[in-house]
Amino acid sequence: MNEKALKALEYDKIIDQLTAKASSPMGKNLCKDLKPCRDLEQIQTMQTQTKDALSRLFQKGTLSFHKVKDIRGSIKRLEIGSTLGIGELLDICSVLENTAKAKSYGRFDRETETCDSLDAMFQNLEPLTPLSSxxxxxxLSEEEISDDASPGLKQVRRSMKITNDRIHSQLNSLLNGSARSYLQDGVITMRNGRYCLPVKAEYKGQVPGMIHDQSSTGSTLFIEPMSVVKLNNDLRQLEIQEQKEIEIVLSDLSEQAAQYQEVLTDNLNILIELDFIFARAGLALEHNASEPQFNTDGKIQLKKARHPLIHKKQVVPIDIRLGDDFDLLVVTGPNTGGKTVSLKTVGLLTLMGQSGLHIPAGDHSVLSVFEEVYADIGDEQSIEQSLSTFSSHMTNVVSFLEKATDKSLVLFDELGAGTDPTEGAALAIAILSHLHRQGIRTMATTHYSELKVYALSTPGVENASCEFDVETLRPTYRLLIGVPGKSNAFAISSKLGLPDFIIEKAKEQISEQDESFEDVISKLEASRITLEKEQLEIQQYKAEIxxxxxxxxxxxxxxxxRKEKIIREANEQAHEILREAKEYADQTMKTFHKFQKEHISTADVENERQNLRKKMSKLEKNMAMKPKKSQPGKRLRPSDLSIGASVKIISMNLTGTVSTKPDAKGNLFVQTGIFRTQVHLSDLELVDEVVVNTPLMQRTRAGKIKMSKSANVSTEINLLGKTVDEAIAELDKYLDDAYIAHLSSVRIVHGKGTGALRKGVHNYLRRQKHVATYRLGEFGEGDAGVTIVEFKK
Structure with missing residues (x-):
């Protein structure tokens, strides 16, 4: 793609946004070097990768590559057998740790997920965990090697510690003994890597030893006493030995890393490529973009397309098509109406799509693969080159006409502007006709009425207009294909206060043909608006119906x-009643037969008959519908109420909880939502609370407990801005509710701040018997600003 078009369409700003999404320096370089591609297969591959990465972002969250260092130089040094430094080995370790995280992120559940285009990349990663471990x-760090790195290093450092202790013991005995009066300060210092004492210059003969330095005034000499000279020499030798042992450790680690040169190179290349792909997915997520469909037939159909460099709240989505019924689109309308934005949207989205980026447009939008995009947009007037606006535009047009083919997309902004209107319109028509005959996909914006007529009268050429509200003098930025637009110069001037006589005079200057054409456009516009309103009403009616x-x-x-349920339950109930009646009847018949055989008395028979009648009456009652009886209201007494009891305020038809006990007059406070209301005892009635059986709580005498709002408790509580006492009071109630609701874990948001609130929360949690564990949040959970609490099962 030519750099002029990339600059005119602000492609570089999209690349800047993409680069910011990458984590590693190498990934950022890939983003910076991204250019539109002409190969359809490669474009579709990149689009698929972007789509699959975006899907993983939705499912698993972000994947960071910030630990991926550029270790290519270190790998080259390993190839020639060099020993790597501490920093280089740590960089290799960081890459391997990032490889392990990426490998874990890339694993998918074979039962619920299917492999995608990125699966092979993740599978080819080799974390080399033994090497990184x-x-x-x-x-330990770039300045420190562990004592346990090798037995030799551990032994040398143990000897160094012993020697150091002996040196300090000797020097301390001098400090606290005979040499104390000769010293400038009672401290042990170091000069040239050797331990010394600060001796007053006049007493240098009293402390035998080697002079290593003196103060700026000469009053203090730094003397290494003879008693520690050998120990200092031993310490120096041990330091040299320590450095040799460190070099052995680094050499050994380098040899281990050298065995995996190819694996390290492959890991690095895959991580860089993944960083690049996930940066594209991150940009798609930010723009709410979708994957476009591609063709090589020059067809463009953008649905609800948005210019990616305009703020989401300000941009107006537009529908644009080109290359199906027509290959030349002439966009007309007033200034600031959105013509140039429409032009740039088509060009920029084409470049983004061919770069493997998703586009901010609706699903199933269609783009074509163009070998070149030419764009003449903006004022390129140049004083240095003695070029006027018209000349600079014509220079671009000439180059376009020389290079453009039927595989090109050409964009003109205000074609033919900057010169005599009649000549400019004629030139514009001639240029567009030439491109149209060659089948080159072209979009052009203009003010010329002649181009509107040309588009109306030429097959394969279509008009489009940017809608403008004359009443408010504001553009709507909607693009209407098939309708030529008016410049609205007279209407806008009138609204801005230009005298009517001047406007009338201006109207006399235009020809009857031009005026008639503008009137036709006005009528078409009015008819379109009316039709759109009617269609909108019809759609609303349809939606309502x-x-x-x-x-x-x-x-x-x-x-x-419900009907089926009632009938089913009634049938089941009737069947049960009939079954009971049949069983009782059978039992009764057996009893009467028994009475006949055993000559039972008449009184006993009559008694059995009465029992049968009672049983039948009971069955009849079960089959009959029982009307609900309303219970008369019960006047409450002060002893009936307890703090926290649920009551209903009769006069206000509100429910709440009792906050205080009734006073002598029967007045008390009731909490209803956020309001605390004073009411009289006579205006209250108790509300039956829902009860629930639970094995986790202590039962009441009835084997039930009160059901509170804990059934709908949130999994998170926010304590930001509260004092420790306020927070603990609220947290205590919240944890009870969460535990009753059987939540396995909850999230406490306390913020970082000074740490006082976090400390108070942790002290409280430490004392709670129903809390199993608690921990600070990890990366992605809120870090040290939140605490995750796990309840006991």
């Missing part, structure tokens, strides 16, 4: 289901 074991129909169907389904 060994590097971490031996190297569909909603009512759906509600009616849902009600009917619920009614039928």
């Amino acid at each position: 060994e590097i971490r074991r031996c190297i 569909e909603s009512l129909k759906k509600q009616l169907e849902e009600k009917q389904e619920k009614f039928d289901a």
Whole structure:
């Protein structure tokens, strides 16, 4: 793609946004070097990778590559057998640790997920965990090697510690003994890597030893006493030995890393490529973009397309098509109406799509693969080159006409502007006709009425206009294909206060043909607006009817289901009653037969008959419908109420909880939502609370407990801005509710701040018997600003 078009369409700003999404320096370089591609297969591969990465972002969250260092130089040094430094080995370790994280991120559940285009990349990663673990074991930081890196290093450092202790013991004995009066300060210092004492210059003969330095005034000499000279020499030798042991450790680690040169190179290349792919997915997520469909036929169909460099809240989506019924689109309308934005949207989205980036447009939008995009947009007037606006535009047009083919997309902004209108319009028509004959996909914006007529009268050429509201003098930025636009110069001037006589005079200057054409456009515009309003009303009516129909169907389904349930339950109940009646009848017949055989008395027979009648009456009562009896209201007494009891305020038809006990007059406070209301005892009635059986709570005498709002408790509590006492009071109630609701874990948001609130929360949690464990949040959970609490099972 030519750099001029990339600059005119602001492609570099999209690349800047993409680069910011990459984590590693090498990934950022890939983003910076991204250019539109002409190969359809490669474009589709990149689009698929972007789509699959975006899907993984939705499912698993972000994947960071910030630990991926550029170790290519270190790998080259390993090839020639060099020993790597501490920093280089740590960089290799960081790459391997990032490889392990990426490998874990890339694993998918074979039962619920299917492999995608990125699966092979993740599978080819080799974390080399033993190597990275060994590097971490031996190297603590860029300045420190672990004592346990090798037995030799451990032995040398143990000897150094013993020698150091002996030197300090000797020097301390001098400090606290005979040499104390000769010293400038009672401290042990070091000069040239050797331990010394600060001796007053006049007493240098009293402290035999080697002079290593003196103060700036000469009053203090730094003397190494003879008693520690040998120990200092021994310490120096041990330091040399320590350095040799460190070199052995680094050499050993380098040899281990050298065995995996190819694996390290492959890991690095895959991680860089993944960083690049996930940067594209991150940009798609930010723009709410979708994957476009591609063709090589020059067809463009963008649905609800948005310019990616305009803020989401300000941009107006537009529908644009080109290359199906027409290959030349002439966009007209007033200034600031969105013509140039429409032009740039088509060009920039084409470049983004061919770069493997998703585009901010609706699903199933269509783009074509163009070998070249030419764009003449903006004022390129140049004083240095003595070029006027018209000349600079014509220079671009000439180059376009020389290079453009039927595989090109050409974009003109205000074609033919900057010169005499009649000549400019004629030139514009001639240029567009030439491109049209060659079948080159072209979009052009213009003010010329002649181009509107040309588009209306030429097959394969279509008009489009950017809608403008004359009443508010504001563009709507909607693109209307098939309708030529008006410049609205007279209407806008009138609204801005230009005298009517001047406007009338101006109208006399235009020809009757032009005026008639503008009137036709006005009528078409009015008819279109009326038709759109009617269509919108029809759509609203359809939506309302569909909603009512759906509600009616849902009600009917619920009614039928309820009806079937009632009938089923009634049949089951009747069957049970009949079964009981049959069993009792059989038992009764057996009893009467028994009475006949055993000559039972008449009184006993009559008694059995009475029992049968009672049983039959009971069955009849079970089959009859029992009307509900309303219970008369019960006047409450102060002893009936306890703090926290649920009550209903009769006069206000509100429910709440008792906050205080009734006073002598029967007045008390009731908490209803956020309001605390004073009411009289006579205006209250108790509310039956829902009860629930639970094996986890202590039962009441009835084997039940009160059901509170804990059934709907949130999994998170926010304590930001509260004092420790306020937070603990609220947290205590919240944890009880969460535990009753059987939540396995909850999230406490306390923020970082000074740490006082976090400390208070942790002190409280430490004392709670129903808390199993608690920990600070990890990366992605809120870090040290939150605490995750796990309840006991």
